[in-house]
Amino acid sequence: MKILLAANTAWYLYNFRSALIYEIALRGWEPVLVSPPDRYAEKLAASGYRHIPWELGRQTLTPWTEYRSMQRLREIYAQEKPDLIHHHTMKVLLYGSLAVRPLGIPVVNSVPGRGYVYSSSETKAKLLKPLVTNFLRIALRKGLSQQMIFENRDDQNFFLDKRIVSEKKTTLIPSVGVDEKRFYPSPLPEGEFTVGFVGRMLREKGVELFVEAARQLRADAVSCKMVLIGEPDPGNADSVTIEELRNWDSEPNVEWWGWVEDMQEAYSRIHLLANPTNYGEGVPTTLVEAAMVNRAVVASDWPGCREIINHDETGLLVPPKDAAALARAITHMVENKADYERLRMNVHNLALKKFSAGDVNSQTLLVYENILSLDSE
Numbered sequence: 001m002k003i004l005l006a007a008n009t010a011w012y013l014y015n016f017r018s019a020l021i022y023e024i025a026l027r028g029w030e031p032v033l034v035s036p037p038d039r040y041a042e043k044l045a046a047s048g049y050r051h052i053p054w055e056l057g058r059q060t061l062t063p064w065t066e067y068r069s070m071q072r073l074r075e076i077y078a079q080e081k082p083d084l085i086h087h088h089t090m091k092v093l094l095y096g097s098l099a100v101r102p103l104g105i106p107v108v109n110s111v112p113g114r115g116y117v118y119s120s121s122e123t124k125a126k127l128l129k130p131l132v133t134n135f136l137r138i139a140l141r142k143g144l145s146q147q148m149i150f151e152n153r154d155d156q157n158f159f160l161d162k163r164i165v166s167e168k169k170t171t172l173i174p175s176v177g178v179d180e181k182r183f184y185p186s187p188l189p190e191g192e193f194t195v196g197f198v199g200r201m202l203r204e205k206g207v208e209l210f211v212e213a214a215r216q217l218r219a220d221a222v223s224c225k226m227v228l229i230g231e232p233d234p235g236n237a238d239s240v241t242i243e244e245l246r247n248w249d250s251e252p253n254v255e256w257w258g259w260v261e262d263m264q265e266a267y268s269r270i271h272l273l274a275n276p277t278n279y280g281e282g283v284p285t286t287l288v289e290a291a292m293v294n295r296a297v298v299a300s301d302w303p304g305c306r307e308i309i310n311h312d313e314t315g316l317l318v319p320p321k322d323a324a325a326l327a328r329a330i331t332h333m334v335e336n337k338a339d340y341e342r343l344r345m346n347v348h349n350l351a352l353k354k355f356s357a358g359d360v361n362s363q364t365l366l367v368y369e370n371i372l373s374l375d376s377e
Contacts, residue, residue: 097139151282154303175283178358206276212323254296
């Protein structure tokens with residue numbers, strides 16, 4: 001049995017699907033990984049998995065280049081002849097589903113959020129939206145053995161309302177799961193209360209809002225350190241610049257830690273994770289990782305974030321694009337120790353119960369089994 005997993009970066013496969021790939025191999029099946037090459041492709045290969053390089057421009061829109069990427073994917077599928085293909089991220093889902101149609105290979109499509117086209121307010125995204133919607137309807141129309149996995153009900157309902165996919169071909173599995181061997185409880189750090197922002201330094205993920213909240217906290221004399229953990233994304237028009245990050249790092253209560261390889265260690269150095277996103281993610285993995293490390297969480301009242309945060313039970317939700325509200329939520333965590341302890345323990349218990357990699361992978365493998373059994377009938 002050969003299972004092919006395709007994504008827009010090897011980084012994604014390594015960081016978010018390593019446990020699933022391991023489970024596939026443990027069953028005696030052969031996992032084959034397809035993505036643009038990067039240093040994480042080497043890590044996957046070093047773990048004994050076969051990786052096939054596939055060129056895909058994450059931000060490109062040149063028709064010939066995009067068509068060539070889809071054709072190359074079709075060539076890989078035709079050559080490999082996998083028993084099942086699992087696509088990750090919207091662009092790969094679209095191109096992969098179009099590429100596989102003539103081949104008749106069963107497909108699982110994971111939707112980790114609606115992506116740039118459906119989430120961004122930029123003019124380009126608005127112009128692309130009807131085009132992408134029509135292409136998705138073509139790619140996902142009847143006649144192909146397929147299933148779509150959504151991480152939150154808002155995204156699932158969005159695709160159903162747009163009539164992109166039928167309900168019987170959808171499954172809800174919350175998040176990609178977090179490996180408890182990689183992320184586990186650690187003691188709270190000593191010293192000043194520290195709040196972390198983790199991820200790519202993108203404006204729609206709320207990085208500017210995070211810095212604005214830091215300034216509000218400083219003006220209110222709240223003793224709190226705000227740290228940015230991650231790097232800019234130079235190929236993304238929404239990315240902040242190195243110069244902006246360096247300028248923010250010079251502000252009294254803001255630090256930029258840059259890229260951190262050992263995220264368990266990074267979460268261990270903070271008290272609270274803040275995710276002020278305004279972007280269509282499935283379930284932000286950083287929230288689950290922080291919860292596994294037994295850290296409290298604050299996030300935007302946004303699809304995906306609501307899957308793990310029930311306001312004032314497992315964390316605090318704040319209105320999107322509201323730096324003052326984010327600052328107030330952080331202040332509450334700093335100044336109310338009992339609430340902080342209650343919320344961090346509640347979200348940790350929820351993460352163990354609902355978002356462990358073991359549970360998520362079991363559900364995902366069941367989707368594989370069901371679609372393979374249907375295809376064999």
